[in-house]
Amino acid sequence: MLRFNPNELKKQLKRLGLKNVDIETLEAEEIVIRKREGRELVLITPQALVVKMPGGALMLQAFAQQVEEREAGLETVGAEVSEEDVRLVAEQTGVSLEEARKALEEAEGDIAAAIMLIEERKRAGEGR
Template sequence: MFRFSPGELKRQLKRLGLKNVDIDTIDAEEVIVRRHDGKELVLTAPQVLIVKMPGGAIMMQVTAQYVEEREAGTEEPSPAFSEDDVKLVAEQTGVSLEEARHALEEAEGDIAAAIMLIEERKQAAEGS
């Protein structure tokens, strides 16, 4: 995923003439944007930077690899696994993060079961 470091953002803002800015990061699981049309955008595994501008204005920069659109108020239950679990399964099996996430969803968060599921699928694909 594209990551924008706070230091790089500060340099870019300085080039634009904004010198006295304070930049913080937030460790977030997801960011939800509620739109006026009754829909929500759900950004999963985001990087959130908060920029405190001179004069008191606040700017937020959010980058995320996964975005889902849904009707407002239809929150889905939190998965029984973390992004670290997804990365672990992907690293152990050599599959994409998305494929690892799907396997973990099918395995209801059980890392070992997700890895076995992926390996079984690989063997079945090789045999066909």
């Protein structure tokens, strides 16, 4: 993947006469750009820099090898949870189906993480 070099960008901006810029690397899972026609561009695992310009203006530079286009308002975060997974987590932990579903949603569909989350909550409840 192409990598940003903040120092090189700073040198280039200085050559353009922009001397007092602050560059920050942005760690992001995705960057969403909402288009006026009701669609979104989603940059998946981008590498990005936020450039703080003199006068308070911000410039964002981003690269991503994977870009998706979708209808605006659709979320990609959070996995769909199957009833089978909900039953499995509920059986393994002894909690209700509703509580198992909530933990699976929080764990983005990861069964092991959901079970660990429930067990941690149980331990925290015992300590009261």
